[in-house]
Amino acid sequence: MRESGGWWRRKSTPAKVETYTRWSFHFFALIEVGAVGLPLVGAMPAWPAVLLLVMLLGHAGICAVAASRALDWTRGSREHPVHTLWTLGAVTAAVATTAIAITEHGPGGEDVDAAAGGVFAVVLIFGAGAIALGVRDRKRIFGLVAGFAAGSGVIAFPLGMPGPATLATMVAVLLGAGFFAFTSVFSVWLLTAVYELDEARETRARLAVAEERLRFGRDLHDVMGRNLAVIALKSELAVQLARRGRDEAVDQMTEVQRIAQETQREVRDVVRGYREADLGAELAGARGVLTAAGIDCEVTGEPAGLPAEVQSALGWVVREATTNVLRHGDAKRCTVAVRTEKERVVLTVENDGVLRPPGGTGGSGLAGLRERLAAVAGTLEAGPARQDVFRLVAQVPLAAAEGVA
Numbered sequence: 001m002r003e004s005g006g007w008w009r010r011k012s013t014p015a016k017v018e019t020y021t022r023w024s025f026h027f028f029a030l031i032e033v034g035a036v037g038l039p040l041v042g043a044m045p046a047w048p049a050v051l052l053l054v055m056l057l058g059h060a061g062i063c064a065v066a067a068s069r070a071l072d073w074t075r076g077s078r079e080h081p082v083h084t085l086w087t088l089g090a091v092t093a094a095v096a097t098t099a100i101a102i103t104e105h106g107p108g109g110e111d112v113d114a115a116a117g118g119v120f121a122v123v124l125i126f127g128a129g130a131i132a133l134g135v136r137d138r139k140r141i142f143g144l145v146a147g148f149a150a151g152s153g154v155i156a157f158p159l160g161m162p163g164p165a166t167l168a169t170m171v172a173v174l175l176g177a178g179f180f181a182f183t184s185v186f187s188v189w190l191l192t193a194v195y196e197l198d199e200a201r202e203t204r205a206r207l208a209v210a211e212e213r214l215r216f217g218r219d220l221h222d223v224m225g226r227n228l229a230v231i232a233l234k235s236e237l238a239v240q241l242a243r244r245g246r247d248e249a250v251d252q253m254t255e256v257q258r259i260a261q262e263t264q265r266e267v268r269d270v271v272r273g274y275r276e277a278d279l280g281a282e283l284a285g286a287r288g289v290l291t292a293a294g295i296d297c298e299v300t301g302e303p304a305g306l307p308a309e310v311q312s313a314l315g316w317v318v319r320e321a322t323t324n325v326l327r328h329g330d331a332k333r334c335t336v337a338v339r340t341e342k343e344r345v346v347l348t349v350e351n352d353g354v355l356r357p358p359g360g361t362g363g364s365g366l367a368g369l370r371e372r373l374a375a376v377a378g379t380l381e382a383g384p385a386r387q388d389v390f391r392l393v394a395q396v397p398l399a400a401a402e403g404v405a
Contacts, residue, residue, distance in 0.1 A: 009330070009353065009388060011330070012198065012330050013194065013198065013330050014191075014194045014195045014198045016330075017190070017191055017194045018071070018075070018191055021071065021187050021190075021191050022067075022068060022071055024187070025063075025064065025067035025068070025071075025130070025133070025184075025187075026064045026067070026068070028063070028064075028067075028126060028129070028130075029060040029061065029063050029064040029126075030060070032056070032059070032060045032063070032122055032123075032126050033056060033057060033060050035118070035122060036056065036115070036118040036119045036122045037052075037053050037056045037057065037060075037119075039115050039118070040052050040053050040056075040115050040116075040119070044102070044111065044112040044115060044116070048102050048112075048116075049115075051098065052095075052098065052099060052102065052115075052116065052119055055091075055094070055095045055098060056095060056119060056123070058091060058095075059088075059091050059092060059095050059123050059126075059127070060126075062084075062087060062088045062091050063088060063126055063127065063130040065084060066081065066084045066085055066087075066088045066130045066131065066133070066134065067130050067133050069081035069084050069134075070085070070130070070133035070134035071133065071188070071191075073134065074133070074188050074191070074192065075191075075195075080134065081134055082134075084134075085131050085134045088127060088130060088131055089127065089131060091127075092123050092124060092127030093151070093155070095119065095123045096119075096120050096123050096124055096151075096152070096155055097155050099116045099117070099119040099120040099123070100116070100117075100120050100155055100156050100161065102116045103116040103117055103120065103161070104160035104161060105160065117169075120152070120155075120156070120169070121152075121169065121172055121173055121176065124148050124151070124152055124173045124176075124177060125148075125173060125176035125177045125180055126180065127148070128144060128145055128148040128173075128177035128180060128181055129177065129180025129181050129183065129184050130184070131144060132144060132145075132180070132181035132184040132185060133184045133187075133188060138185075141181055141185060144177075144181065145174065145177045145178045145181050146174070148173055148174075148177045149170045149171075149173045149174035149177065150170065152166075152169050152170050152173040153166050153167070153169070153170045156169055201326065202327070205323065205326060205327060220267070224263065224267070227259055227260075227262070227263040227266075228263070230259055231256050231259055231260060231263075234252050234253075234255055234256045234259070235252075235253075235256055237252050238252035238253045238256065278311060278312075278315055279303040279306065279310075279311035279312075279314050279315040279318065279338070280303050280304065280311075281315070282314075282315040282316075282318040282319050282322075283299050283303065283318055283336060283338070284299075285319075285322075286299070286318050286319070286321075286322040286336060287299050287336075289322060289326070290322060290325065290326070290334055295325065295331050295332060295333065295334055295351075296332065296333045296334070297333075297334045297335075297336070298333075298334070298335045298336070299335075299336045299337075300335070300336070300337045300338070300339075301336075301337050301338030301339050302338070303338055306340075306345060306398075307398065309375075309376050310345055310376060310396050310398065313372050313373050313375070313376050313378060313394075313396060314338070314345065314347045314394060314396065316369060316372050317347055317349075317369055317372075317373070317380070317392070317394045318336065318347070318349070320366075320368070320369050321336075321349040321392050325349075325351045330353040331351040331352055331353035332352055332353060333351065333352055334349070334350065334351040335348075335349070335350050335351075336348070336349050340398075343397060343398050343399055344395055344396060344397045344398060345395070345396045345398060346393065346394070346395050347393070347394040347395075348391065348392070348393050349391070349392040349393075350385060350389055350390070350391045350392075351389070351390055352388050352389055352390075353388070353390075366380065366382055369394070373394060373396065376396050377396070377397055378394060378395055378396035378397070379394070379395050380392070380393070380394050380395075381393045381394075
């Protein structure tokens with residue numbers, strides 16, 4: 001049981017929805033057999049009961065196979081199961097014809113009529129719902145449901161069913177098949193929407209990284225491009241002056257040296273601005289992003305008054321931890337706590353849905369955080385805290401941070 005539960009918890013949300021949808025349609029096959037198959041035993045003589053039960057078992061099995069292959073086709077992992085759907089339609093017609101023939105021309109009795117009539121209606125309803133999984137066009141689905149309802153009358157009336165009963169059967173099949181087809185279409189739509197939302201979340205994370213890289217590259221281009229152009233021009237001028245023996249060449253090279261030093265300072269400023277992160281802003285951003293992703297996020301503690309170096313280092317920890325919660329787990333809850341104790345600041349991030357650190361304990365993200373924290377004499381611990389809970393703890397001593405400042 002523990003291993004099975006772990007298998008389920010390791011699945012992503014889209015994979016869970018897909019598994020739930022797939023096994024729901026398999027369960028419908030069991031419902032079909034249990035609802036109208038088992039009552040056949042004892043309701044009619046042995047030979048028609050066995051015949052209908054065997055045909056019903058075959059129909060339920062084909063329904064399950066058709067539903068599974070149709071879902072695979074919806075996810076793009078299989079070609080359109082046309083042959084399977086046509087086979088299901090043919091088997092549905094055969095079982096319905098046999099059931100109504102037994103009702104009208106088989107052993108008499110209300111129990112026989114009720115049991116065989118139930119088989120007749122249920123196989124048409126379940127057959128239409130399973131086939132609807134493999135149809136994308138809405139108009140064709142309406143035509144499918146209407147066709148099954150009309151087909152029930154085409155089968156029942158020639159075999160001796162009275163007109164009013166035939167009409168009532170057609171209406172029942174129309175409503176039942178319509179409801180089941182709607183359930184199938186809605187299930188496929190929901191599954192597709194969940195996968196698209198998950199892909200959108202991944203795309204948003206990648207776009208955020210790309211936007212930050214573009215900003216950093218743009219800032220570097222603004223700093224380096226202009227100054228390097230001036231350096232190249234003045235160096236060329238100095239070469240020309242030196243060839244002519246002019247003393248102004250020294251002045252030009254002195255200016256080149258000044259511009260190079262200024263460029264180095266400006267680059268350091270750009271990199272410092274890129275590397276620094278405000279802890280308060282990162283905590284607010286983490287809460288907003290996780291809440292938008294459907295994760296219950298609780299933030300406690302007040303970062304105000306902490307040294308800038310501590311806030312910058314811990315801000316990056318919050319940013320990396322938020323990214324890991326979004327991309328490497330299926331969390332439902334996340335807590336972030338900041339507290340000061342014994343001249344040190346402790347940041348704790350806990351979330352469920354992750355059984356191990358992404359990429360193992362030596363992941364590049366965690367390694368980068370340890371390097372940032374090491375610059376302020378801080379430490380980082382990451383790993384399972386208890387069953388199904390992942391904890392990340394960053395500690396920074398205030399005295400060391402003030403010394404670095």
